[in-house]
Amino acid sequence: MQNQEISAILLSLLMGVCAVILTIVPGVALAWLLSRRKFPGKTLVETVVFLPLVIPPVVTGYFLIKVFSQQKLLGSLLAELGIRVIFSWTGMAIAAAVMGLPLLVRTVRSAFDNVNPKLEAAARTLGCSPLRTFFAVTLPLSWPGIVAGSVLCFARALGDFGATAMVSAGTEGNRTISLEIFHHYQSPGHEAEVLRLAAISLILSALALIASEMLAASSKTARFGERQGG
Amino acid sequence: MALEMDFRFRRGDFSLEAALSSREKVTGLVGPSGSGKTTILMSLIGILRPQSGYIRILGESELFCAERGISVPIEKRRLGVVFQENLLFPHLNVMDNLLFGYRLTPAAQRRLEPDEIYDLLDLRRLLRRGAGSLSGGEQRRVAIGRALLASPSMLLLDEPLTGLDATLRDRILAYLLRLKSELSIPMVYVSHSFADITAICDRVALIEVEVDERHHKHSKVSGLKKPHAAFADLSGVVRAGPIETIIEAVVERVDKTAGYAQVRSGPLELFVTDTSGSPGQKCFVTIGGEDIILSLGELPRLSSRNVWRGRVLDLESYQERTIVSVDVGRQIRTVLTVESARELELKPGSEVHVIVKANSLRAVMVGG
Numbered sequence: 001m002q003n004q005e006i007s008a009i010l011l012s013l014l015m016g017v018c019a020v021i022l023t024i025v026p027g028v029a030l031a032w033l034l035s036r037r038k039f040p041g042k043t044l045v046e047t048v049v050f051l052p053l054v055i056p057p058v059v060t061g062y063f064l065i066k067v068f069s070q071q072k073l074l075g076s077l078l079a080e081l082g083i084r085v086i087f088s089w090t091g092m093a094i095a096a097a098v099m100g101l102p103l104l105v106r107t108v109r110s111a112f113d114n115v116n117p118k119l120e121a122a123a124r125t126l127g128c129s130p131l132r133t134f135f136a137v138t139l140p141l142s143w144p145g146i147v148a149g150s151v152l153c154f155a156r157a158l159g160d161f162g163a164t165a166m167v168s169a170g171t172e173g174n175r176t177i178s179l180e181i182f183h184h185y186q187s188p189g190h191e192a193e194v195l196r197l198a199a200i201s202l203i204l205s206a207l208a209l210i211a212s213e214m215l216a217a218s219s220k221t222a223r224f225g226e227r228q229g230g
Numbered sequence: 231m232a233l234e235m236d237f238r239f240r241r242g243d244f245s246l247e248a249a250l251s252s253r254e255k256v257t258g259l260v261g262p263s264g265s266g267k268t269t270i271l272m273s274l275i276g277i278l279r280p281q282s283g284y285i286r287i288l289g290e291s292e293l294f295c296a297e298r299g300i301s302v303p304i305e306k307r308r309l310g311v312v313f314q315e316n317l318l319f320p321h322l323n324v325m326d327n328l329l330f331g332y333r334l335t336p337a338a339q340r341r342l343e344p345d346e347i348y349d350l351l352d353l354r355r356l357l358r359r360g361a362g363s364l365s366g367g368e369q370r371r372v373a374i375g376r377a378l379l380a381s382p383s384m385l386l387l388d389e390p391l392t393g394l395d396a397t398l399r400d401r402i403l404a405y406l407l408r409l410k411s412e413l414s415i416p417m418v419y420v421s422h423s424f425a426d427i428t429a430i431c432d433r434v435a436l437i438e439v440e441v442d443e444r445h446h447k448h449s450k451v452s453g454l455k456k457p458h459a460a461f462a463d464l465s466g467v468v469r470a471g472p473i474e475t476i477i478e479a480v481v482e483r484v485d486k487t488a489g490y491a492q493v494r495s496g497p498l499e500l501f502v503t504d505t506s507g508s509p510g511q512k513c514f515v516t517i518g519g520e521d522i523i524l525s526l527g528e529l530p531r532l533s534s535r536n537v538w539r540g541r542v543l544d545l546e547s548y549q550e551r552t553i554v555s556v557d558v559g560r561q562i563r564t565v566l567t568v569e570s571a572r573e574l575e576l577k578p579g580s581e582v583h584v585i586v587k588a589n590s591l592r593a594v595m596v597g598g
Contacts, residue, residue, distance in 0.1 A: 118315065118317055119317050119319060121275070121277055121304070122313060122317040122319075123319070123330070124276075124304035124305045125275055125304055125305070125307070125309060125310070125311045125331075125380075126305075126331030126334060126376065126377070127305050127306075127308070127331050127334035127335060127380055128305055128330075128331075129303075130305075137319060137321075140321045141319075141320070141321055
């Protein structure tokens, strides 16, 4: 395996991990808000969060370039802090996070929806503050959903092509597995590399899915105990 | 400790006026389904916020006052709630469920200790079990224990006997009676069952419902009454049921060949046909009010094993019947037709014999 390929694999994994790290806290908070609260502008928030699911990833990438370009407010502020977003792995991580966020929010929200709000009320009557109730009741009961959402976010980030390609421009050292596959595919005689990377991508995604299933199952047994008759 | 409330709640075409002041140990809250029992309960807990009025527990701070903008958050109200659905935390085992509120209660405010509750509700052998593995009756006991261990200033019970079969119902009712006699926590008991209310409540507040010409529903809580008087007003609206007495007892002797067991509750000795217990084991005996015969004067020889001497405490009329409370060492309630009661010329203080066949007594063995 060539160095380029190894760096593509590592970069992809880094993108996946960064996407989860960047989205987990705001994603869980958003999911909770959407599941438990009514507030003005809720539909707008939902639309913005879920938009990357339906618009072409290239378009998402284009918007990110616009937002983070150094001529724009946010981009220039970050540039003053020495953070370059466009054409760097930072920007790619942000793109991956934006692409993964809707899947995380969706899965976690439905996990929250499945927690009986009366259980939370019961915890409150026992002296539990709302924040504590969230950590003691809501979060543990939705744990399998949070794990599943994180894995989906990770896998989405790992496999993204359009948005990351726009932000990184596919320059050397800034290529994830998908970008590396595309790069090799464009030049003849690189069939073996394409095949190898495709296989690795498949294995990584499958492993992520298996891990999430196992985590969800084990947390269920640990937390809910074996069901017995009686 | 007393509960005082006077509030109005309105939502859509439903309105509720709830005025009540009670110093009883167990206050019943009774009304047909849809009358607003749950609304009152939710307002007490703090989940719903009435539009006007107040809710206070004397001796504690005011829970709610619309005028002064006071609404104590749910977690600071210190009301123990046993929900109809039990609502045990499925991710925790029985012990962690029981100690959930206890651990959050500052040590200085704890009035009940886990050991006390484990014994009172026979929970010890359940402690390590997962909440999801419990039977309906076990779940209910854990829910009651969990609420008590948060050392509440009042216990709210929402239909605690609904959905249980007859044996379980007897058993949970017996536990509730035990709480009533051994703890000093007042209770509000929400139910639509006559039998449950008469078995445990001291006074009952009725919720009456009127539907106006625009199909708007108005519910109103009327003043406190003695359970039977309350039900006389509500007959037909509320599910009637048997009048019965539940007595906690200890098995003394089991005679499997003769097919009976002798159990004792203080000075009272009872014969039951359940021989599944063993000497020293605790049990609860339910005596149906309709299964009892009262007799005046000397007795002929009888086949019945349970013959007790007693004194009439109280007579109440309920529909076409008379409910007679008799002290036989334990207080038991019997049901007679109005005519029989008149013919026997019963009055408080009358000396009577109380006769029950052993196979009319339902015994529930506990622990073992």
